[in-house]
Amino acid sequence: MTSFRAFRPSDLDRFSKCNLDPLTETYDLSFYLQYYSKWPSLFQVAEDENGNIIGYIMGKTESSPDYFQYSEHYLPWHAHITALTVAPEARRLGIGKVLTEKLEASADAADTWFVDLFVRKSNDNAIRFYESMGxxxxxxxxxxxxxNVNDPTAHGEDAYDMRKPMKRDKTLKHIRDDGREHDVQPEDVF
Structure with a gap:
């Protein structure tokens, strides 16, 4: 049986089952603790019956700085999924879905316009997962x-900036159907 709860700093020593996946970004300790201190409701873990952490989600709420507000790339108040990962042996059990729904509920409670995330263009499984969630x-x-550490002169991989509207966005102003046709440079993304 899986249980879900808020992240605790003592969990940092127990993430290894999740962070071994090559597609999971691993951060330094101060980064995790910053999220814990600033956005505790957006940092949740999943535990198995033995108390092992088998998944977590880490997010934040933010908007672009005021000086950016007239840019076409301005981002209004929104939630962002920084990391979502589930240990390999616990995948396909709905854990990622529950963790994402918990973050979305917190995003709605914070009256955000949408939840966004970045995913590698080649990560078909993650893209299908997020599309199935709206x-x-x-x-x-x-x-x-x-x-690309093997070739530092090589171009990086593209990311999809994916979004899901929250209750506040009744007119769906902050999503689009043709997003794959809209390219931006990394410096245009706040």
């Missing part, structure tokens, strides 16, 4: 993932 591609961020 997310759609809003734009393509060119060369977003610049992590």
């Amino acid at each position: 997310y759609s591609v809003y734009r393509v961020v060119k060369d977003y993932y610049g992590d």
Whole structure:
């Protein structure tokens, strides 16, 4: 049986089952603690019956700075999924869905316009997962993932900026059907 709860700092020593996936970004300790201190309702974990952490989601709420508000790339008040991961042995059990729904509920409680995230264009499983939850591609961020350590001169992999409208966006103003046709550069993304 899986249980869900808020993240605690002592969980940092127990993430390894989740962070071994090559598509999971691993951060330094201060980054996790910053999220815990600023956005505790957007940082949840899933535990198995033995108390092992088998999944987590980490997010934040934000908007673009005021000086950016006249840019076509301005982002209004929204929630952002920074990381969602489930340990390999616990996948396909609905854990990612529950964690995402918990973050979305917190996003609605904070009166955000939408939830967004970035996903590698090649990560078909994640894209299908998010689409099944109502997310759609809003734009393509060119060369977003610049992590080709074997060839530092190579271009990075593109990311999809995916979004799901929250209750506040009654007119669906902050999503689009043709997002794959809208390219932006990484510096245009706040």
